Amino acid sequence: MSHELLMLIAILCPTLGSVLLPVAGKVSPRLRNTLSLLMVLTALGCSVALLPSVLSGDLPAAHWEVKNLPLGLALSLKADSLAVFMAIVSSLISAVIVAYSTSYISHYGHQNEYYAMVTMFLGAMMGLVYSSSLILLYLFWEITAITSWRLIGFFREPFQVRRADKAFLVTVFGALCMLLGFIAVWTAAGSCDMDVIHAKLGIGGLPFYAVGLILMGILAKSSTLPFHTWLPDAGVAPSPVTAMLHAAVLVKIGVYVFARLFLVMLPLSLQWQTIVLVLAAASALVSATAALIETDLKRIIAYSTVSQIAFIFLGFASGSTYGAVGGLLYILMHGLAKGGLFLGAGVVEQRTHTKDIRQMGGLIKTMPITAVSFAFCAFSVMGIPPFGGFFSKFMVLSGGINGGHTWLTLVFIAGAVLTILYLTRLFVVVFLGDKTAQANEGSPVMVACVAVLAGLSLLGGLWINGASRWAWSAASGFLVPGLSQ
């Protein structure tokens, strides 16, 4: 099968196939669930099939475009090492999440819509990842916004719908700013194709305001200060959805596009690097401190996501190769661990019927597997070896110092200290503690999904050789001149 076809299947199968899911649901819920999982697995399988040629340095593995469009309006897709890396990471974690959903969501209403939206969400992510044109990028970007809006408001209570509206409005506001930025890029370069833009505009070839506008979109999507508060509020969504938003897909869209645009297409000027790093550092600190105060299980983990996303920005905006590779590795390791934390939180929430951690305690006795898996994921997010999160955190911090941002990196170390504090507090209060909340272990499928992500977090560290090689090869596509070692 040709590489172009694989890439198109990876995008179209979940995007278009999701429309069939409500019909399948009418026939049999089991058929619908299986089809949904199969579609996500197809996206994963197609992306994995692209991996060998990407790793062999045959860049890009696939390229597809609609030719001869007027005014430089390009519709092109490209599977390079970075895109394939991101596609595999997000579809892998999404597959685990969909498997988990089959048990978690089974006793709620609107399941047809749920599976359609989740699958379309992942499909849009695939499209976004493989987009090589700003138009397609924006198109898929907005599809993710619409689907996540429906998913956050899944439970339909007025306050939940309001939270969904908030998430939608904030991210779409950012996206519209970004669109203005894209128009500025298009005006300056005469094309929407990223390769053409890269060739025509060098470092600093873009107006200052255009970078700012695009960054607003990225920061809003990746939930970074000052656009971050929609993410904790989105915790009203079902746990698999929050896992998908936080760990695998939505917030990673921002950092991925940051890498795509500002590491590959138009490397950032030092001035913008510093602005992004200062914002990220402030975001890391503010959200980590908020996580220490919050008492809602999912809000704490959500603030943790905001804080960890800042570390990815540190890696990407540091201007050093280690930082960039570390940032990619961080996307992988954080995705696995944070996915595990949210799914674990889902098990706890479902069994204890509360999200208030003050009502919990001593759950390690009744939910040992969930507790240990949760601890593994927490260790990985904290950055404790031998878990995968250690290596990514080490590399982004190295990147920060190598890039000459010593003082800002020290602020991030303070953020990492706070990470240890709030995650330890969370684990201790929920799973240790004196109170013994009455709750049994979750269903086998759900617990297995949490355990798989915890195991992968550990494996990612033990097999860091493979993981880091992969990240290096993914980064090799954008190691442009100007980045220091």
Add this chain to the structure above:
Amino acid sequence: MNEMMLLLPILIPVAGALLVLLAGRSSHSARFGLTVLAAAATLAVAVLLFPQANNATGITFSHAWASPMFSFELRLYSLSAWILVAAAAFALLVTLYSWHYMAGRPHGMLFCLYLLLTLAMVCGAMLANHLVVLLFFWEGLLLTMLGMIAIGRPGAWKTAFKAFVIVGISDLCMTGGIVITGLLAHTLRISDIDHLATTGLGGLGMALLIIGATAKAGSMPFHSWIPDAATDAPLPFMALLPASIEKLVGIYFLARISLDMYQMSRESWLSMMMMVVGAVTIILAVAMALVQKNYKRLLSYHAISQVGYMILGVGTGLPAGIVGGLFHMVNNALYKSCLFMTGGAVEKQTGTSDLNELGGLGSKMPLTFLCFIVAAASISGFPLTNGFYSKELLYAGALDRGLIFYLAAVVGTFLTSASFLKLGHAAFLGKRNSRHDAVREVPFSMLLPMVLIAAVCLLFGPGNALAVDHLIRPSLSAAAAGEHHLGGLLPHNWLLAELAAGAVLLAILNHLAGWRRYGSGLHAVDHIHHAPVLSFMYDSAAKGWFDPYIIGRHIVRVVAWIGWGMDRVVDWFSDGFWVRTAQFGGWALATAHRGRYALYVLWCLAGAAAVIGFLIRAM
């Protein structure tokens, strides 16, 4: 010999741990038998490897791990070789001791598992020749420590949390130091990092590494979990980690940082910082030990205080101080683990470690008492004991750098002696509690480790040259080891030796006077406890006012509320400000279009005025 052998001290305990895990709910004896076997095999390998390390470069093992940045590199050379043997030996003895101690206690399987993993992590940390590999094992120790404390008495999770947070934060500082060191040295291979300058960024890097090393050794201000762990964690944990192995690992790495990796001159602020931290740790921790009324808690403060001597010694940057610091590290590991074992023996046989309930056990547990006497005399620096000789070296180094440091060390000796006289008197002499009349000596498997360690304490007294001139000095560079022999039966500086003996004598006189006054060994130092000013300080300390962890928690709480407040302000913008602004805009526009004729005329006139104004300006 094949360099693959270097993997064995790590792999054997890991394999043992896996077997313990697989054996699951097997019998206590099978589980501990397996653990003892694994620890013994590790010791055997360490001993076999020892002669290999005596050439200049040692032996190395290298495996591309996560190229191009990290490689899994191990190296055994003279300094790490003997510390490796010591660590494995302590682990074996503690395992033997625990066999009987842990019988009938819960979580035996987890205890063995964590113990063996701890041993593997320690061996890995000793052998690591790459800073990231070192960090890997270093933080592995953090996890096993967390587990070991948590399986203590019910409610121990609070202490586990405290320990995890304190050590985790210091480890993170070390990570920062490693990043900076790697940047400056352009390599993370430890043997290639050669005396980096300590100015500017280098100073920051070294300071962060020192924080990691000294915190692992249990120095102030990262100490406050140790006394809590003494009462909450299983006792063998205390004998293994805070008493011996953590000191070995922490001080070993401190020596590597300040002797090999960085160029620490005696004039640098880092040397001064280390000496100040060392001196403060000695005095404050021993002062706290003096007033404790619990056997294990009293010992735990000494575990903190003694590390102050080592940091002070290494911080002097003088051969006498460095060699003395390392010798003291070995001595402390010996007598401190022996003392904790005597504490465990007493607790095992009487069911309590509260000194108010103990007394007169010397006749019931004579061998335990004998071991206690040897270890307590050693830690007090009684003449002819190993502690006397290591402290003598430290005094010489400290005096050379400043009278104040010397005085801190001597006052520390006085208070140490006073508190052990009190402890020994309260536990083993005096009137026996009638409930303890049937108490018997502990079984052989618990006695053997204590007796062996006490014997080595005695050996390293008169035979100190064996450790000082044959183990420690040959493993250091010529500049650190000095040109002259530092060991020997007779003191090198008689005045210092006499003053040290005088401090011990003064402590004995103080104890006798206190005993006479209060009629009880336990209260023999109450006149110090209740002295003006000191009593206020002690009361404040008892309330936790000086606990850096509690102070830090208050600070973090304030910072967290401020950060949370900022977050709420930002949230108010998206949830409140923009919504209200939009509502206001809508209301304002709606008000302007209420269908009133006069209003529309007004709008038209305003519009016409604007157009006319624009036209006039354009003309």
